[in-house]
Amino acid sequence: MPASRFTQTGNYRTRYAQDQTIFATYAEQLSLIVLIGLLLLLPLILPKTMLRDVNMIMIYAVAVIGLNITTGYTGLINIGQAAFMGVGAYATALAATRLNLPFFLAIPIGGIAGALVGTFVGLPSLRLKYLYLAVATLAFQIIFEWGVGHTPLLAQGGAISLPPVQVFGVKATFFNHNFVWYYLILPVLVVMGLLWRNVLRTKHGRSLIAVRDNDRAAAAMGINPGTAKIMAFMIGSFYAGIAGGLFAYFQKAVVIEDYGLHISIQLLAMAIVGGLGSLPGSFLGPLFIVTLDRLVGNGSQWLGAQNLFPAGVDVATALRPLSFGLAIVLFLMFEPRGLANWWRLSRLYFKKWPYKF
Amino acid sequence: MDLLPQLLIAGVVIGSVYALAALGFVLIYKSSRVINFAHGQIIATGAFIAFALTQKGVNFWLAGLIAMLATFLLGMLIERVFLRRMVGEPIIAVIMVTIGLSSVIDGLIHLTPYGAGTFSFERPALLTGQGIELFGLPLSKTQIAGVLMALGLLGGFTYFFNKSTLGITMRAVADDQMAAMSVGTSVERVFALAWAAAGLTAAAAGVILGLMSGLTLGGLAGIGLKVFPVVILGGLDSVIGAIVGGMLIGILENLSAGYLDGIVPGGGTREVFPFIILIIVLLIRPYGLFGTKEIERV
Numbered sequence: 001m002p003a004s005r006f007t008q009t010g011n012y013r014t015r016y017a018q019d020q021t022i023f024a025t026y027a028e029q030l031s032l033i034v035l036i037g038l039l040l041l042l043p044l045i046l047p048k049t050m051l052r053d054v055n056m057i058m059i060y061a062v063a064v065i066g067l068n069i070t071t072g073y074t075g076l077i078n079i080g081q082a083a084f085m086g087v088g089a090y091a092t093a094l095a096a097t098r099l100n101l102p103f104f105l106a107i108p109i110g111g112i113a114g115a116l117v118g119t120f121v122g123l124p125s126l127r128l129k130y131l132y133l134a135v136a137t138l139a140f141q142i143i144f145e146w147g148v149g150h151t152p153l154l155a156q157g158g159a160i161s162l163p164p165v166q167v168f169g170v171k172a173t174f175f176n177h178n179f180v181w182y183y184l185i186l187p188v189l190v191v192m193g194l195l196w197r198n199v200l201r202t203k204h205g206r207s208l209i210a211v212r213d214n215d216r217a218a219a220a221m222g223i224n225p226g227t228a229k230i231m232a233f234m235i236g237s238f239y240a241g242i243a244g245g246l247f248a249y250f251q252k253a254v255v256i257e258d259y260g261l262h263i264s265i266q267l268l269a270m271a272i273v274g275g276l277g278s279l280p281g282s283f284l285g286p287l288f289i290v291t292l293d294r295l296v297g298n299g300s301q302w303l304g305a306q307n308l309f310p311a312g313v314d315v316a317t318a319l320r321p322l323s324f325g326l327a328i329v330l331f332l333m334f335e336p337r338g339l340a341n342w343w344r345l346s347r348l349y350f351k352k353w354p355y356k357f
Numbered sequence: 358m359d360l361l362p363q364l365l366i367a368g369v370v371i372g373s374v375y376a377l378a379a380l381g382f383v384l385i386y387k388s389s390r391v392i393n394f395a396h397g398q399i400i401a402t403g404a405f406i407a408f409a410l411t412q413k414g415v416n417f418w419l420a421g422l423i424a425m426l427a428t429f430l431l432g433m434l435i436e437r438v439f440l441r442r443m444v445g446e447p448i449i450a451v452i453m454v455t456i457g458l459s460s461v462i463d464g465l466i467h468l469t470p471y472g473a474g475t476f477s478f479e480r481p482a483l484l485t486g487q488g489i490e491l492f493g494l495p496l497s498k499t500q501i502a503g504v505l506m507a508l509g510l511l512g513g514f515t516y517f518f519n520k521s522t523l524g525i526t527m528r529a530v531a532d533d534q535m536a537a538m539s540v541g542t543s544v545e546r547v548f549a550l551a552w553a554a555a556g557l558t559a560a561a562a563g564v565i566l567g568l569m570s571g572l573t574l575g576g577l578a579g580i581g582l583k584v585f586p587v588v589i590l591g592g593l594d595s596v597i598g599a600i601v602g603g604m605l606i607g608i609l610e611n612l613s614a615g616y617l618d619g620i621v622p623g624g625g626t627r628e629v630f631p632f633i634i635l636i637i638v639l640l641i642r643p644y645g646l647f648g649t650k651e652i653e654r655v
Contacts (some may be wrong), residue, residue, distance in 0.1 A: 077449050110482030128643055129374040131392050132446045135585050136639050138634040142582070150622060265456055272453055280463075312469060322464025332450050333442055 020201045023318045036190060043182045051178040053290055058185045059246045062192050062269045066239025067278070069196065071268070072277035073205075074232035075212035076125055081267045084121075084261030085146035088114040088241025089248035090148065093160045096249075103165045104299035107188075107245035114241020115234050122233025141261050148256050157256035162249055188246065188331035192239060197279055199235070208232050232323050237288050269328045275338025284339040289317075289324070296323045362444070365608055366613040370500050372607020377562040379587040379599035380511060381555035387531045387594040388551035391440060391451055395459035396559060402462060403428040403560025404567040404577050405471045408478060415483040425560040432556025436549050459581070466574055476572040478564075490523070493556035505566040510561055511600050518596060527551065531594065539655015566643040586631035590638050592648025601646060604633050619631045 013019050023029040043051055043193040063085055070078045091113030095106040120204060124136045149157040167184065197207045207228045210218035248254045274285025296319050304315040335341060378400060385393045403424045410420035439458060443451050458468035466472050480499065489496055518524040530537040530547040538544050563577055571578065583606070591602025610627045644650045 023648075028518075038419050043540070071449065075449075077452065111411065124639060128639060132589075132639060132643050134392070134452060135589060135630065136636060139635045139639075142632045143629055144626070144638075156623065224404075262537065264459075268453060268456070276449070313470060314473065315468075318467030318472060320464070321460040321467070325457040325460025325462075325464060329439060329454055329461065331440070332446075332454050334459070336446065336450060 022201070034099075039186060040183075043179055044071065048178060051182060053183055053203075055178055055185055055250055055295055057286045057290045058182075058189045059243050059250060060267065060270060060290065061283050062189055062246065063240050063267055063283040065192060065196055065241035065284055066243065067271045068236075068268050068277060068279075068282050069208070069239065070122075070232045070236035072271055072281075073212060074208040076122075076229060076230060076232060077130065077134035078137045078233075078236065079134055079261075079264050080121065080144070081236075082115040082259045082263035083141040084114045084118050084237040084240035085244035085247065085263070086144060086256070087117045087150065087237075087313065088244030089254045089259060090154055090160075090244075091241070092245035092248050093254045094153075094160055096162050103249055106289055107242060107249070110245030110248070111170040111238045111241040114244060115238035118237020118240070119230060119234045122230050125229045125233065138261075141264055145256060145260060154254075159255050161252040164252075165249060177252075185246055187249070188242065192242065193279060193282075196235075196239075204228075204231060211275075218276075246296070266324070269324065273327060273331050273338055275340025278338070278340035280343050281338050281340030284319040284343065288339060289327070292323060292327060293320060296320055325352060337344075360615055365497065366494050368608030368611035369604060370504055370607070372604035373504045373511075373593075373613070374562050374569070374603075375565050375583055375587050375607050376600045377507045377510060377558055377565065378583050379591065379603050380514060380563070380596065381558040382557070382584045382588055383591075383594060383599045384514075384551045386588070387596075388527060389548045391438070391443075392448075392455065392554070394452065394581065395435070395462060396555070397578035398459045398462035398466070399428055399431065399556055399559040400563040400566070400580050401466060401574055401577035402431060402563075403556070404471070404563030404572055405574075407560065407564045408471065408476055408567065408572055409581060410600040411468075411479060413551025417478065421561070421564045424481045424564060428455070428556035428560040429553045430556070432552035432554070432559075433458045433549050436552035440552070441545070459494060459578075462533055463574070463578065471572075472574055474573075478568050478572070499568050501560070503569050506561065506565055510558060514558070515596060515600075523550070570655070583631060586635040586638075586652075587644075587646070588636050592645030592647055593627045594649055595645070595647035598645055598647035606634070609634060618644075 023032070042054070046054065057204075063081060066084070067078060067081045070076045070081075088110035092106045092110035095101045095109045096103065099106075101109070121137065121140045125133050128136060150152050165180070165184070167180065198203075207218065207223040208231070210221065210223055211225045211228045211232075218228070219225050244259070247258065251258065270285035270289045272285070272290065273288050274281030274283070277311070297316055300315040300319045303319070331338060379398065381399075382393060382396050385396075386389050406427050407417075407420045407424035410423055411417055415423070435458060439454055440451070443454055483498075483502075489501070508554040518528055526537070527550065529540075529548050530542060530544050534544055537547075539647065541647055562580065566577060587602040587606045588599060589602075589606060591598025591600070610630050613630035615628040616626075617630070638645065
């Protein structure tokens with residue numbers, strides 16, 4: 001136990017068990033509870049139009065945690081996370097429409113389907129490293145998109161609509177859709193986040209980091225890098241599958257465009273902007289990218305009205321990829337550790353206040 | 358009139374464009390170990406610069422040359438501004454920078470009037486008129502010229518790497534950067550040159566593709582993805598591999614379109630077959646046909 005129960009003033013740990021605690025002080029534990037409490041109140045004060053974006057951010061955050069597990073913690077570059085999301089979404093849609101399962105069973109089925117496919121796609125990682133693996137996941141992404149587009153069972157990439165959801169007697173309708181789904185997604189996100197935070201404390205989670213840092217050294221320490229890599233793919237794509245199932249229900253329909261290559265790249269960008277291999281980054285990254293996209297969308301509407309550009313130019317379709325690409329490049333050049341680093345520094349500032357370094 | 362020779366010839370025609378696109382990709386990977394996801398966008402930039410110039414009344418051949426010069430400089434600029442800072446960073450960072458750049462270039466092209474539409478070059482006088490017939494397959498003069506231009510450039514680069522001092526310098530850097538540096542080679546200059554040369558070949562590929570099948574941003578930038586099966590099959594760091602891989606992928610995708618489209622519901626196997634080949638190659642022979650064997654197994 002640290003000397004002060006509210007602020008951590010130094011490292012007082014004497015046992016490994018203490019080193020493995022999630023919260024250093026009660027104040028940290030309390031702040032998380034307060035944060036979750038505030039998030040529960042958020043939809044009451046937020047305008048309805050913004051609530052939709054918040055829901056998107058939370059769903060993407062689940063997928064980005066998964067991507068961070070494969071790419072951030074284990075170092076396996078994955079350019080196919082949206083395809084794993086898609087696998088989950090289609091499995092969820094099939095479970096909901098063909099088997100008539102309720103959503104709280106259909107979404108886990110999506111996660112399991114994602115994990116199974118992810119494990120299979122991860123198998124080449126036993127032989128391939130770095131960019132070869134990146135290219136393999138890229139190929140899976142393209143094969144997935146094509147495969148869905150040619151399967152009559154999956155409506156050939158067209159829309160499969162999902163039934164509306166009923167929870168505790170409240171039915172999600174056109175008017176309270178975003179509101180109801182906020183309270184369905186938030187607990188999933190919190191549970192998935194805490195779950196990963198806890199897996200990270202176990203030997204399995206730590207073996208992933210060891211493999212990322214140096215897989216030969218990890219092998220010398222008795223970790224089987226192959227098992228670790230397959231496990232990373234399995235867990236990472238499980239998260240993607242859950243996110244895909246949520247996304248399918250939230251969008252009310254599954255369409256292949258929601259799981260295309262550009263979404264995979266967006267998820268990678270979120271992971272990088274947030275900070276690779278960091279849990280807070282998995283929330284900050286989606287927040288940043290979705291907000292940026294929305295701001296640029298609104299801004300370009302205004303810009304488009306100013307008649308600055310020649311006719312036939314759609315300003316929004318131009319500025320969106322431009323700002324998105326610039327955000328990635330600038331972050332990688334000037335802050336490779338992402339927003340999570342800013343979060344860490346600001347925490348450090350308050351911890352040390354009023355004393356500076 | 359037989360199906361097989363037709364498919365083979367059509368494969369060689371499109372394969373030569375793939376080879377040219379893959380050549381630029383390989384040049385960059387070979388010298389600096391950077392996977393360039395923005396290559397498709399550089400191809401599109403080159404093609405649209407040439408198109409914009411012909412629209413202004415510039416002669417087609419001159420416009421093509423100017424476009425190649427422009428992407429030559431663009432490649433150099435990208436290397437100087439963005440990639441030089443990334444030396445020594447993790448691979449994921451380098452890959453993501455090029456992905457980010459591809460998005461930026463995409464946005465910039467969308468700011469011009471060429472982002473959304475479909476355009477086609479006005480054929481220069483030399484390329485109009487009746488083509489020839491080969492094994493019952495009518496080949497337009499455009500297609501023949503495209504293949505000849507591609508083969509000429511590919512041959513020129515092969516000669517350049519084997520005979521000229523600069524080419525040999527670039528090969529030396531590719532083989533061992535440390536050793537090359539220690540005998541006084543400027544590695545930075547070689548990186549810049551590799552990017553510039555890649556830009557040059559990209560514009561050529563873009564113009565040839567634009568001549569053969571019209572100009573759309575999606576179609577031109579999409580070549581940047583087709584490059585992956587080509588270079589994985591040929592070997593990521595082999596110029597010969599790019600040529601052979603390009604031709605092979607071109608032929609194989611046409612064969613799949615010819616023979617598999619009838620079997621697969623919905624057809625369109627052309628789009629996906631190269632990527633299935635990619636996965637098979639990765640599993641059997643990850644370094645490709647001509648690549649350096651440097652994969653380590655876990």
